[in-house]
Amino acid sequence: MRLSLYIHIPFCRYKCAYCDFVSYPLLKEDIEKQYVDRLLEEIDWWHQALPDATLYTAYIGGGTPSALPLSLLEKIVLKVRKWGGPVEFTVEANPEDISRDWLSHIISMGINRVSVGVQTLSDELLSAWNRKHTAKDSIRAIEYLASSGINFNVDMIYPTYLPYGISMSFRRDIKTIVAMKPNHMSVYMMDIHEGTLAHALIRGGKWGPVEEDILYEDMVWLYNFMGDMGYHHYEISNFALSGYESKHNIVYWYQDFYVGVGVSAWGFVNFVRYENVPTIKDYLQGSIQRKHEVVKGKDLLTEYGLMALRLIGEGISRFRWERLGGDWSILISRAIDMECVQITDDRLFVKDSPECIMLSNSVIEEMLEPWL
Ligand code: SF4
Incomplete structure (x- = not known):
């Protein structure tokens, strides 16, 4: 059986205004260490449970995996490589963490793809979103990535709501980034979730919606522009130079099997979907999976239809x-x-x-x- 592996790192240095993921402020190093030890045990458990599975792709996501000390990241990478050398091994990073030194370390560990969360090149927006990097940090990170030769993705967000007084820099940002030739770009609409700071600011009248016509025109522009620049628009939110489509994401969209490890991770193995516990406290105490569901019949069919139709x-x-x-x-x-x-x-x-x-x-x- 061919299998992919998702590893969740739930620590972040800050909480972005729009984020509703499970994330914890970087805690004490011993908590991170304990967490990584539990992750390694969980990977071992799956490796033993599925001895015939070959690892196809691996993805370390978060949270902010690049905020982990390199020694802990390396432990995870070595454990994964002991299972098998995935053809695509991605780590997510925030721009402020990417240095030449960091890149050469992760490349020497065996990671061959980085997904960097740039989101916007407007410093005003970054600050309104409570992100602690600047456009300059992002440009420098992309330059380092491009010159290192590693395969990399740039994540961008289209702001469906804007703080009053801040104008949109979307088209200019996309042009600037594409000029630096990332192999892959993802552009997501900002979703507003209850309980986030963004939601409170919208309710408090501090942020207002972007007009639908503007959003529509920007998206049509984006699709045309990316095509003109040689990017294959292969999924609603994803663009790639030929041959650089994300193998790991395609696994999800094709309903292939994947194991998810870590707090709040999901997996889909032998048609069983499972979900891990949502709190780090429970995870560290050793209770791991909390929900299982066999996906079959109409559910499997519907899920297939919903995912497949996203693939352009x-x-x-x-x-x-x-x-x-x-x-x-x-x-x-x-x-x-x-x-x-x-x-x-x-x-x-x-x-x-x-x-x-x-x-x-x-x-x-x-x-x-x-x-x-
Ligand atoms: S860095 Fe990512 S996971 Fe962390 S708070 Fe921001 S959006 Fe959420």
């Missing part, structure tokens, strides 16, 4: 849909009059045009409505 130009394969018990003719009958859906003999997908991609969420929902 790929979409739903007839073979796979039918193998999962889906009725192809019902699906076709729903899609036949939809302007934004293309149907071939063996596939059905959202058309690769900026306008259709912008509408993809509602197209997907409408098409899969009988299965939702």
Whole structure:
């Protein structure tokens, strides 16, 4: 069995205004050390439970993995490599942590991909989002990444709400970053979740929504611009130079199996989805998984449809849909009059045009409505 591995590092130096992930302020080093020891045990446990599995990709995400001391990061990487050398081994990093020295250490450990959370090049926005790096830090980090030769992704956020008085720098930021030729870029819409500082600021009237027309025009511009610059728009939020599509993320979108380790991590192994405990206290005390669910029948089919339709130009394969018990003719009958859906003999997908991609969420929902 081919397997991927996700490793969650829940520590951050600060809490971003929009973030609702499980993250803890960097605690005392002994807590981080204990946490990493538990992670190593969990990886061992899975390795023993799945002796025939070959590790395909590994991803250390967070939180802020780059905030971990290198000695602890190295312990994790060595444990993973003992299981097998993943073809793609990614670590997430914040710009302020990326130095030439840090990069040469992680490359020598065996990590071959970095995903850097730049988010915006507006210092005003970074400060409003409570991020502690500047645009200058991000530019320097990208220059280091580019000159090191490592495969790297840049994460950006489109602000769906803006603090009053701060203007948008989105198009200029994208142009600046693309000029530095990352292999991969992700551009996510900012989601506002209850309980976050952003949510409170919106409710308090300090941040206002970006007009829908502006958002639409910016996205159409983005899709066209990235295409003109040679990037393959292969998933709604993801762009890659040819051959640099994220192998790890494709595992999730294809419903392939992956193990998730660490606090609040999820995994999907042999059609069982599990979720780990959400608090570091429970995790350190040794209770790990708290929920299991066998994903089968209609749920598996629906999940496949929802994920596959996000993959631009790929979409739903007839073979796979039918193998999962889906009725192809019902699906076709729903899609036949939809302007934004293309149907071939063996596939059905959202058309690769900026306008259709912008509408993809509602197209997907409408098409899969009988299965939702
Ligand atoms: S660095 Fe990432 S995980 Fe940490 S608070 Fe910010 S968005 Fe959340």
